[in-house]
Amino acid sequence: MSEVLNHEQIKKKITRMAYEIYERNLNSKAIVFAGISGMGKTLAHLLASELKAISPLIIEQTEVIIDKAHLATEEVQLTSAIDLQGKTLILVDDVLNTGKTLVYAMKPFLDEELYRMEIAVLVNRSHGLFPIRPDYTGFELSTTLNEHIKVDFSGEKFSAYLH
Template sequence: MSEVLNHKQVGQKVTRMTFEIYERNLNSAGVVFAGITGMGMTLANLLAAELKKISPMKVEVVEVILDKKAVSKSEVELSQSLELSKKTIILVDDVLNTGKTLVYAMKPFLDQEIHKMEIAVLVNRSHGLFPVRPDYTGFELATTLSEHIRVDFSENKYSVYLH
């Protein structure tokens, strides 16, 4: 297993992504980070905290609850109900593999009158099975299908590993 990004580098990627999000959403009524269960939710909280530091925008976080191991059979729901009208939804996950999880995670937002939906991932592996492309990417990493990416958001020691 080899470290691809260390703590400092992950922090830099999150900061850069946050500034991009702010720049592209200046005219939005607010930003809702929708973190996918697990590391996606952790990344959503990190992005939201950074955006609150640099912007006066209304920033909210909601969890998209689903079973990543059986996403097509899983119920997909939000951890709470929020007013989403005219807000930007940023769907957040740690790693984009095929896009299947992100496609299913969009379901709760399909009948909402949102301003727009964007996607943020820390690592994009570019194995596009579904036509899903992130708007914000921390790191592009070409890998084989047999390789695995592990994101670790342990307290005060963030890192990304390839194995």
């Protein structure tokens, strides 16, 4: 197992991503961060906190509850009902592997009258089996399909490992 991002690098990536989100969404009515359960939820919270610190934008958050082992058979749910009319939705996950999880995570938002939907990931592994491309990426890393990235936001030090 080798570390690909340490705590300081991850913090810098989150700050840079927050500035990019702010720059691209100056005219948005509000931004809703929808973090995919697990590390995606944590990354969404970190991005929302950073964006609140640097901008006057209205920011809301929800969690996308999804069973990654049973994507096609389990219902995708949100932890809170949020009015999305005319707002920018940013779907957040820690790692983009094939795009399959993000495709299924979009389900609850497809019938909404969003202003725009964007995707933010900390690590993009570039194995696009589904037509998903992130709008905001912290780190691009080409890996084999047998390798895995583990992002850890628990504790005081963040890290991302390749194994």
